[in-house]
Amino acid sequence: xxxxTATVKTALVIGGGIAGPVTAMALQKAGIDATVYEAYEKxxxxxxxxxxxAPNGVDALDAIDCADLIRPLGAPMTGIVLQDxxxxxxxxxxxxxxxxxxxFVWRDELYRVLHDEAARRGVRTEHGKRLVRAEETADGVxxxxxxxxxxxADILIGCDGIRSTxxxxxxxxxxxxxxxxxxxxxxxxxxxxxxxxxxxxxxxFGKKAFFGYQVxxxxxxxxxxxxxxxxxxxxxxxxxxxxxxxxxxxxxxxxADDTPAxxxxxxxxxxxxxxxxxxxxxxxxxxxxxxxRIVLVGDAVHAPSSSSxxxxxxxxxxxxxxARCLRDLPYAEAFAAYEAERRPRVERVIKETTRKNAxxxxxxxxxxxxxxxxxxxxxxGKPEKMxxxxxxxIDWDAKVTG
Ligand SMILES: Cc1cc2nc3c(=O)[nH]c(=O)nc-3n(C[C@H](O)[C@H](O)[C@H](O)COP(=O)(O)OP(=O)(O)OC[C@H]3O[C@@H](n4cnc5c(N)ncnc54)[C@H](O)[C@@H]3O)c2cc1C
Numbered sequence: 001x002x003x004x005t006a007t008v009k010t011a012l013v014i015g016g017g018i019a020g021p022v023t024a025m026a027l028q029k030a031g032i033d034a035t036v037y038e039a040y041e042k043x044x045x046x047x048x049x050x051x052x053x054a055p056n057g058v059d060a061l062d063a064i065d066c067a068d069l070i071r072p073l074g075a076p077m078t079g080i081v082l083q084d085x086x087x088x089x090x091x092x093x094x095x096x097x098x099x100x101x102x103x104f105v106w107r108d109e110l111y112r113v114l115h116d117e118a119a120r121r122g123v124r125t126e127h128g129k130r131l132v133r134a135e136e137t138a139d140g141v142x143x144x145x146x147x148x149x150x151x152x153a154d155i156l157i158g159c160d161g162i163r164s165t166x167x168x169x170x171x172x173x174x175x176x177x178x179x180x181x182x183x184x185x186x187x188x189x190x191x192x193x194x195x196x197x198x199x200x201x202x203x204x205f206g207k208k209a210f211f212g213y214q215v216x217x218x219x220x221x222x223x224x225x226x227x228x229x230x231x232x233x234x235x236x237x238x239x240x241x242x243x244x245x246x247x248x249x250x251x252x253x254x255x256a257d258d259t260p261a262x263x264x265x266x267x268x269x270x271x272x273x274x275x276x277x278x279x280x281x282x283x284x285x286x287x288x289x290x291x292x293r294i295v296l297v298g299d300a301v302h303a304p305s306s307s308s309x310x311x312x313x314x315x316x317x318x319x320x321x322x323a324r325c326l327r328d329l330p331y332a333e334a335f336a337a338y339e340a341e342r343r344p345r346v347e348r349v350i351k352e353t354t355r356k357n358a359x360x361x362x363x364x365x366x367x368x369x370x371x372x373x374x375x376x377x378x379x380x381g382k383p384e385k386m387x388x389x390x391x392x393x394i395d396w397d398a399k400v401t402g
Contacts, residue, residue: 015160019298026323039130049186057313074105078199164300177280192221235277290335308353
């Protein structure tokens with residue numbers, strides 16, 4: 001089943017984040033030669049803080065024989081405990097019965113494992129290649145990069161994330177990210193000074209900001225802050241203030257709370273802080289998933305709220321399903337089959353998992369810990385209702401018939 005019977009033989013994969021290397025490896029398994037073009041000069045070593053990886057994303061990687069490389073990473077997340085500024089529990093939600101827990105992973109470690117494996121399999125990745133334009137001919141597509149170079153292949157796949165250039169090329173009026181009223185920070189803490197949270201991640205609606213943390217052991221913990229900030233800020237504007245200035249500002253926001261937030265922030269080494277930038281909302285999916293020889297995968301086409309814990313996993317699923325479709329069908333039919341398979345699922349997952357950033361951005365605790373937030377999280381608190389999201393398998397060998 002690994003022979004490419006369709007007309008596509010070569011692909012340009014734009015973006016070397018999560019979807020990029022997975023798409024390229026899946027295409028390789030489908031018999032299609034793919035090269036990844038990444039805008040940044042360097043790999044993502046040391047970049048990006050922590051993230052949760054859902055079991056559906058990890059299991060999807062079984063289809064391309066990668067899952068066992070990812071499963072040992074990080075630490076299990078067995079539940080999320082919502083609490084108020086005094087540390088009083090408001091709600092708790094755990095894993096659906098019979099489903100493996102979410103995994104907490106360091107983002108750069110996940111990237112490194114995926115990229116190393118792609119390289120080991122012979123997938124080429126070219127760094128410093130920022131796509132600026134693409135043009136189609138009768139028998140191919142040409143990518144033009146900011147450094148003046150070009151590349152040609154049968155199809156072009158946009159895995160270039162939430163600010164996708166490829167999306168704007170195929171749909172210039174597609175809405176982009178909207179500022180959600182919060183700026184976001186994350187950090188690793190090497191000496192947290194408080195006991196392990198035993199696989200759980202407490203999340204606090206503080207008096208002035210939202211705080212989440214998980215303590216893995218005596219020498220490792222992670223925290224993140226979502227800070228309400230009504231005026232929109234770009235990532236560059238947030239990052240213009242160094243961590244040394246942000247940390248005391250963040251610590252002060254939790255001074256009146258009765259949680260470990262302030263202490264954990266004060267124990268954080270400046271070099272372990274990630275100034276993420278603005279939190280952004282996207283529409284559930286982009287209207288145009290493909291045009292001609294160009295198609296979108298991952299955040300470029302479906303970017304859930306960053307607090308959904310599904311962005312990476314949906315990207316992985318889509319990457320592999322697109323490769324299956326291209327293995328079995330000519331590209332136009334393959335793109336249509338891919339969209340038909342993916343769109344209902346991603347739209348439903350996004351709808352079910354998107355926590356309303358508005359409840360975190362609302363301000364003082366009287367408005368933050370409100371009935372609305374509890375209703376949202378209360379819904380998530382019924383784990384069995386979420387089973388369908390996590391219990392998703394890709395049957396790689398099943399033929400796609402269009
Ligand atoms: C604060 C925050 C927290 C998050 N937490 C989680 C979480 O806990 N769990 C989870 O599953 N998801 C989380 N996400 C979402 C997750 O990071 C994304 O869903 C995932 O990274 C999408 O993968 P991707 O490959 O589509 O895009 P990306 O990982 O963004 O990769 C896109 C790549 O394309 C490159 N690129 C961009 N433009 C061009 C161009 N013109 N030419 C060439 N290359 C280009 C970029 O440099 C980048 O390397 C979070 C997101 C944020 C912002």
